[in-house]
Amino acid sequence: MNRQNLFADTPWDVEDAGSRSRIFWRPDDARMGATLYELGPGYDGDRVHMHYGAEEMFFVLSGRVVVRNLEGEEDLAAGDFLFCPEGRAGSHAFSNPHDEPARILAMSAGGYPDVVAYPEDNYAWVATRVPELPPGGDPGIIARFDFDADCPDDRVSRGMRMLRFPWDMD
Numbered sequence: 001m002n003r004q005n006l007f008a009d010t011p012w013d014v015e016d017a018g019s020r021s022r023i024f025w026r027p028d029d030a031r032m033g034a035t036l037y038e039l040g041p042g043y044d045g046d047r048v049h050m051h052y053g054a055e056e057m058f059f060v061l062s063g064r065v066v067v068r069n070l071e072g073e074e075d076l077a078a079g080d081f082l083f084c085p086e087g088r089a090g091s092h093a094f095s096n097p098h099d100e101p102a103r104i105l106a107m108s109a110g111g112y113p114d115v116v117a118y119p120e121d122n123y124a125w126v127a128t129r130v131p132e133l134p135p136g137g138d139p140g141i142i143a144r145f146d147f148d149a150d151c152p153d154d155r156v157s158r159g160m161r162m163l164r165f166p167w168d169m170d
Helices: none
Strands: 014-016 020-022 031-040 054-062 064-068 073-077 081-086 092-097 102-110 113-119 123-127 143-146
Touching: 031 092, 054 064, 064 102
Parallel strands: none
Antiparallel strands: 014 020, 020 031, 031 102, 054 081, 054 102, 064 073, 064 092, 113 123, 123 143
C-alpha cells in the first residue's frame, strides 16, 4: 500500500504557463497512477490526444473546465467525471475559459510502451517509459511517427504499421 494525500500542502511537481500538476505516479510498478492538475483561468494549453496503451478517467474536483474531443466540446463542473478508453473514442483535451482555477484528478491504467496520437497535428509518439522521468538504464526510446487521423479502422498510421508490430502483421 502507498498512501498519498491530494490535499497535502506539498510543492507542485510541474508548473507551466497557466497550469501546474502534482504526480502520484504508479507506486511499485503498479498499472494505476494519478495526477492532480490545476488549470488557471484562461488556460488553453492542451491539444486533443488519445492513447493506445492506457485508459484514463478525469474527475473535476473544483471549478469548471471544457473538454474537447474530435466531435466537439462539453462543459464539465465539480463532481463530473469522464472516462476515456484507448483509441479514438478516448480523445480529449482540457481548457479553462473561466475566471476561477479548476482542479482535475486524472487517473490512468496502462503500461509501456505507450502510443500517444495527436490527430489534429497528424503525429504520434511511442515511449517505453514516461519521457519526463530522469534518464536511467532505459533511454526511453521515444520515436515520433506520422499519424493518419482518418484511418477508418482506428489503428495507427501507415508509418506506424511499417514497424511491423505483431498485431499489425498481414
